Amino acid sequence: MDVSPCDPSPYDAVLFVSFGGPEKPEDVVPFLENVTRGRGIPRERLEEVGKHYFDRGGRSPINDQNRGFLEALRADLAEHGIDIPVYWGNRNWDPYLTDAMALMKRDGVRRAAVFTTSAYASYSSCRQYRENLFEAREAIGGGIVLDKLRHYFNHPGFTEPVVDGVLEALQTLPEQVRDRARVVFVTHSIPTAMNVASGPPDQGGGAYVAQHLDVARVVIDRVAAETGTAHQHELAFCSRSGAPHIPWLEPDINDRLEELAADGVPAVVLCPVGFVSDHMEVVYDLDTEALATCERLGLPAARSATAGNDPRFVAAVRDLLLERAAVERGEAVARTALGDIGALWDRCPVGCCANQRAEKPTLTGIGDPA
Numbered sequence: 001m002d003v004s005p006c007d008p009s010p011y012d013a014v015l016f017v018s019f020g021g022p023e024k025p026e027d028v029v030p031f032l033e034n035v036t037r038g039r040g041i042p043r044e045r046l047e048e049v050g051k052h053y054f055d056r057g058g059r060s061p062i063n064d065q066n067r068g069f070l071e072a073l074r075a076d077l078a079e080h081g082i083d084i085p086v087y088w089g090n091r092n093w094d095p096y097l098t099d100a101m102a103l104m105k106r107d108g109v110r111r112a113a114v115f116t117t118s119a120y121a122s123y124s125s126c127r128q129y130r131e132n133l134f135e136a137r138e139a140i141g142g143g144i145v146l147d148k149l150r151h152y153f154n155h156p157g158f159t160e161p162v163v164d165g166v167l168e169a170l171q172t173l174p175e176q177v178r179d180r181a182r183v184v185f186v187t188h189s190i191p192t193a194m195n196v197a198s199g200p201p202d203q204g205g206g207a208y209v210a211q212h213l214d215v216a217r218v219v220i221d222r223v224a225a226e227t228g229t230a231h232q233h234e235l236a237f238c239s240r241s242g243a244p245h246i247p248w249l250e251p252d253i254n255d256r257l258e259e260l261a262a263d264g265v266p267a268v269v270l271c272p273v274g275f276v277s278d279h280m281e282v283v284y285d286l287d288t289e290a291l292a293t294c295e296r297l298g299l300p301a302a303r304s305a306t307a308g309n310d311p312r313f314v315a316a317v318r319d320l321l322l323e324r325a326a327v328e329r330g331e332a333v334a335r336t337a338l339g340d341i342g343a344l345w346d347r348c349p350v351g352c353c354a355n356q357r358a359e360k361p362t363l364t365g366i367g368d369p370a
Helices: 025-035 043-049 062-079 097-106 123-139 156-172 192-196 207-227 253-262 280-297 311-328
Strands: 013-018 086-090 111-116 145-148 182-188 233-238 268-271 301-303
Touching: 013 062, 013 097, 013 123, 025 043, 062 086, 062 311, 086 097, 097 123, 111 123, 111 311, 123 145, 156 207, 156 268, 156 301, 156 311, 182 207, 182 253, 182 280, 192 207, 207 233, 233 253, 233 280, 253 268, 253 280, 268 280, 280 301
Parallel strands: 013 086, 013 111, 111 145, 182 233, 182 268, 268 301
Antiparallel strands: none
16 A cells, blocks of 8 residues: 655654563562652562462563554554654563663664653653653763653544443443443542642643543543443542552542442443553453452443554554654644543643652653753
8 A cells, every 4th residue: 555654753763651560470579669669668568469460470461562552553653654663661660761762872863752651641640751751861861852742542543442442342231231331431540639730730730530531521422422322421440559548539440339339320331541551450450350349249341442552542643743743843733632621732831740759850841851
């Protein structure tokens, strides 16, 4: 097929950044030590937390999913005539971000667009990545300009696979309860203070929850257009961690399922809208714990698919890359976004998603070093 080349300049590379995960049992505790560094959590507690990984052979699903996504992304870029390398670096496990950037420097990369596997605004899902980018670039002695691609929670390349996942999940429910099924959108819980601080400080905070609710409405409206049924829906949370006295976003998905069953809700679809692929939080917190709760309650349930390696999600990375490249060349662009919030900024505003423990330097925001 003849495909016209697309211009990614001024970028000569893409840097794909993810959370990382263990690949064998002996990796689990060191991985969790990386994740919780500086919090003083005892090794015994980490071993207890690591049980979810040990029960699955000590291997997180995330790295294999990233390998598949990277293969698909490289093929998509090549198909569209975009001849630039794609590098991969993780925050918490091999391949580490610093090693990826060291390789980029050896290869002569001068400026890279950064795509992270986290779609929403908050400290842990955005600003912490920006801190990690600063630390990694400092560690290699600089020399590479990095631009983080904008948030994509409302890009149709992400939302459309989520819509299809909900539609397919609904079809697996018993026909007599399908139209009355509640769609429960699920994301990772964070401390309530982190949610309050999410987004630009002059916009009142709460961006993390607001963005999830905006996407949920988009998905529900699309499902209604396809099926003729307007399903009731809501947002719940999973994977709470941290000290019990610190408030985190609620309701917990299992607590909420108990309430829904008691209220006579006849069926549920669990939609992991906060996750781009089947992370451990999905395969354990939903596929294991939440579905077990549903079975115990006699509540028909189905878990919908994440965007994963869907070609539309892969193509969204290309779209975001070319959009940002055009912006950096000074060209006018039409930004693709669904819902009420619209397309977000290219460079995070000053103070966005504040680090509440300590102020640390970041890259890719307004006022950050180039």
